[in-house]
Amino acid sequence: MESGSDMKGLTGRIKESPHHVWKEEVLNPQLRYEARHFLSYYLWIEKALLVEHQRLGLIDRKETVEINSAIDKLHPDEVLKQAETHLTDMAFTIEGMISDNLSQPVIAWHVDRSRNDYQATAQMMYMRDHLFDIAVQLSELAQVTLNLAKEHVETVMPGYTHYQAAQVISPSFYLTAFLEVLMQTSHRLLAVYNEGNGCPLGSGAMAGQELGWDRDQLAEYLGFSYPVHHALSGVASREWILRISGELSIFATSLSRFLTDFTQWGSNEYGFIDLPDELSGISSSMPQKKNFPILERIRGRTSHLISIHMGMIVGQRNTPYSNLVEVSKEVGTAIPSLFQTTESLLRLLTVFMSHLRFLKKRMRQACEKEFLGGFSLANALTLKAGIPYRTAQVIAGKAIASSIDKGLLPTEMKAQNVKEVCAEYGYEINISDSWIQSHFDVDQNLLRKCSSGSTHPERVREMINRSQQMLTELEDEWSECRIEQQKAEKTLNDILKS
Structure with a gap:
């Protein structure tokens, strides 16, 4: 023919x-x-x-x-x-x-063959290879972030809650939170890979094969961990791609939040970060502007990942549990876009992070003008003077408000002001100006937090070291999976050549 x-x-x-x-x-x-x-x-x-x-x-x-x-x-x-x-x-x-x-x-x-399991298997193999590529890119981004974090362990900057300056942190403290997301994403994708690395081949059209195919051996030849155990699931289920797209949409959601922070920090009002000219943009009408459109582009692409995931869910919803072109092909057309968008996003983000510069002076100035030691002062009033904590919170808040009304900076706050507020609540304390002002010292605020996972430089270094170790372990695990695939293909070719 x-x-x-x-x-x-x-x-x-x-x-x-x-x-x-x-x-x-x-x-x-x-x-x-x-x-x-x-x-x-x-x-x-x-x-x-x-x-x-x-x-x-x-x-x-x-x-x-x-x-x-x-x-x-x-x-x-x-x-x-x-x-x-x-x-x-x-x-x-x-x-x-x-x-x-x-x-x-x-x-x-x-x-005794069918296109149904044949096409499902090829689709799985394609997704599997792109998972490896994403894992490599996540690793590269994590390493760039780790290198940046190591430079700013003792650099101070404001941390925010409810869009208001709240406490003193460091860029490294913030970046280690970003690293947590990268590590968790890679770890969860690895779990998806390990749990879902089943081979549909041998499922036939939907009900299995009439001949005694060795499905375990076929799975091994193709680098899978095991054959999909149920023939109908082999051709009907596309849960694996939903799990992959689901993890990537969760990652995209978290990433968009970090990108919002970076975008704000790059504005004139904050001025905490800068990028070189080759990663900046201009205005066609406002010559004074230096924009960072790379952040807008990356954040915009996170929305594509979320919409692709939702499209895949909707495309499968209410369809019969069988082999359907509606599920395997119409829904499947978005698979390359899912991976291409993720890979593009990670590439851009790696470039951004490798060129990101924190402006130390501007961040310190932002810390020094805010009363970011209020939490420390309330703690100290309880621990030193025995004032019940909730009352100590009120006293600290009133003393800070009074200082703001008088136009004082945090390091100019007076002991007398605090004593007067304490007296209103029936407490007499013996404190000095230097004692009060020490709680608003920016560097001391960074050091005062000492619990694991806190802003203290030693705790941050521990998180950096832990992230480095986790990254190495993840890289080894992903590498082992890829090597197993390569071995499988080589074994099959050797059999055919022998």
């Missing part, structure tokens, strides 16, 4: 070739999509099935060698050309082109 000049060579049920609109709007775009993204995986699957055909005694060694040689000769451009010219289906096209390169027909080749 020529690569299928019409549908008559493929089925007795349908007599006519596809309508030109159907081909132009659906079949040909699907072919281009699969040729671009899945062809290499289809050919890997063909080789695994080839070895299994030989094991089952369906084909002999000579036929195996000839078919494998024909597989190796397939070129993506030619496959796409043949598909669009003739079959409008990738699986049929591959089968036809291989058959055209054989010296004689191989009767039992392709017996």
Whole structure:
């Protein structure tokens, strides 16, 4: 058979070739999509099935060698050309082109096979490879962030709650929170990979195979951890991609919050960060402006990840639990966009973080003009003078408000002011101006927090070291998974060559 000049060579049920609109709007775009993204995986699957055909005694060694040689000769451009010219289906096209390169027909080749599990397996393999790429990018971003965090352990800046300056923190303290998100995302994606690395191949159309396929061996040839245990789930379930898109949408949501902070910190009102000119933008009408559109672009792309995830959920909702092109192909068309957007976002963010500069003087000035030691003063009034804590909070608040009314800076606050407020509540305390003012010393505020996970430089260094260790462990685990895949492909090729 020529690569299928019409549908008559493929089925007795349908007599006519596809309508030109159907081909132009659906079949040909699907072919281009699969040729671009899945062809290499289809050919890997063909080789695994080839070895299994030989094991089952369906084909002999000579036929195996000839078919494998024909597989190796397939070129993506030619496959796409043949598909669009003739079959409008990738699986049929591959089968036809291989058959055209054989010296004689191989009767039992392709017996007891279905496109359903074939396509589901290729889709899984594609997603799996892109998970590896994302893991590498997350690691690179984490390392750049770690390097930046190490530089600013003792640099002070305001921390905010409810959009108001609240306590003294450091850029490193903030960045280690960002690192937590990166580590958690990589860890959760690894969990998704390990739990979902099941091979659909051998599920057949939906009910399994009639021959005794060794599904464990097929899974091993393709680098999977195990075969999907239920045939219907093998072709119907797309839960794995929902879990991946779900984790990426959670990451995108968290990331958008950090990006909002960075965007605000880059404004004139804050002036906490700066970027070099090559990562900055200008205004067409306001020459004084230096914009940071890279942050807007990255944050904008986080919305795409969330919308892709929601689209995939909606696309599957209320569909029958079976193999459907609505689920496997219509919903599946967003898979490349999911990974491309994530990879682009991470690349941009890594560039941003590697060029980010914190403006120490401006951040210190912002700390020094705010009464960020109010929490410390309230604690001290309780611990030193025995004032009940809630009353101490009120006293500290009133004393700060009085100082603000008098136009005093935090380091100019007077002991007499605090004594007077204490007296209103029936407490007499012996304190000095220096004692009061020490609680508003910016550097001391950074040091006063001493619990694990706090702003104290030593605690921050511990978090940096822990993040570095976690990063190394994650990199090793992801590397082991990728090596197992590479070993599987090499083993399969060695079997076919031996």
